[in-house]
Amino acid sequence: MQIALIKSYTDKPWRSPETYERIEKELSARWKLSSIETKDPSELKLFLDGVSQKGKVFVFNIAEYLDEKAKHSFLPGLLDGWGFDHLGSKAAVVKLGLDKSGTKRVLRQAGVPTPDDFIVSSGDTEELIVSQAELIGFPLMVKPSLEGGHLGINDDSIVHDSAALKLAVAKIIKEFNQPALIEKYIGGDGMREFSVGVIEAEKPLFTPVEIDYASMDVSVPILSHDTAVRDLEKVVPVKDERLARELNALAWNCFKVIGASDYSRVDIRADASGAYVLEINVMPGLGPHSFLPEAAWTLHGLDYGELIATLVQTALGRLGRGSGRENNATIEHPDAVRRSL
Secondary structure, eight states: OEEEEEEOOOSSGGGSHHHHHHHHHHHHTTSEEEEEEOSOHHHHHHHHHHHHTTSOEEEEOOOSEEETTTTEEEHHHHHHHHTOEESSOOHHHHHHHHOHHHHHHHHHHTTOOOOOEEEEOTTOOHHHHHHHHHHHOSSEEEEESSOOTTTTOSGGGEEOSHHHHHHHHHHHHHHHSSOEEEEEOOOSTTOEEEEEEEEOSSSOEEEEEEEOGGGSOOSSSSOOHHHHHTTOOOEEEOOOHHHHHHHHHHHHHHHHHHTOOSEEEEEEEEETTEEEEEEEESSOOOSTTSHHHHHHHHHHOOOHHHHHHHHHHHHHHHHHHOSOOOOOOOOOOHHHHHHHO
């Protein structure tokens, strides 16, 4: 088996040269490895064709775009179109995961609890925005509808009145040139936030952790872009077995409803009103200090090399068995999670 590693560098720690060097080291210790760093799709295609002449090739890719800054050359789409097997979900699922509103619509239709929301585009009137906001009720969270990596999220993303809402929406539309997603802010009594990694192994592995805002230097309990880029997140394992089971069930059902493959991370908030899926990241960070690798070590004793190997073996097993699988998981009612808090 030939492994082809695609490197797509950004200023994010989970896509840094150091992260790719570590991944390269771990892959090459177990498989025949070739790697490439390019922003040219034609060069990438020639490279993959060359590797495939040596034997069957599996592509290890952790990036949405070949050129992240320009949002150019959507890698899952290129790989699917060229017919190369690769780590992670199909292009259509990755696109859905990047579309926060579309994801929430699919989850809601399947009965997975997610905060109420609406979309604001550049042509929408202030009256329409305010009327929709009043139907949900303040406070509200405002963020870009088509971005990942916590982009566009900061302390001002939580708004408590119409004036702040209009300012936040205008900022998102101007800076990101895309609609803004406005959703009910889950921050009531007993608010807790969790992140559950999902690894679709023969027996799925889950990594439920709680965001430890009390030990973080933040004035507002949200994971901002600055916090993510600077790797300032603090988490603690979910040790309550009942709560962990309920969080895992909610994350697993989200994973299956979206149609994800191999691995993902599901973000969940709960307060006195219930538990809600905020979003699913179908290509979560795989830097050595990202949520999923850290939790895999803490909860399952998987060191970084073992995690990388598990992801490859999971994907190869999925490809060898075909796509037809039974989904026997059942979703927990959100009140179940609330009762465990």
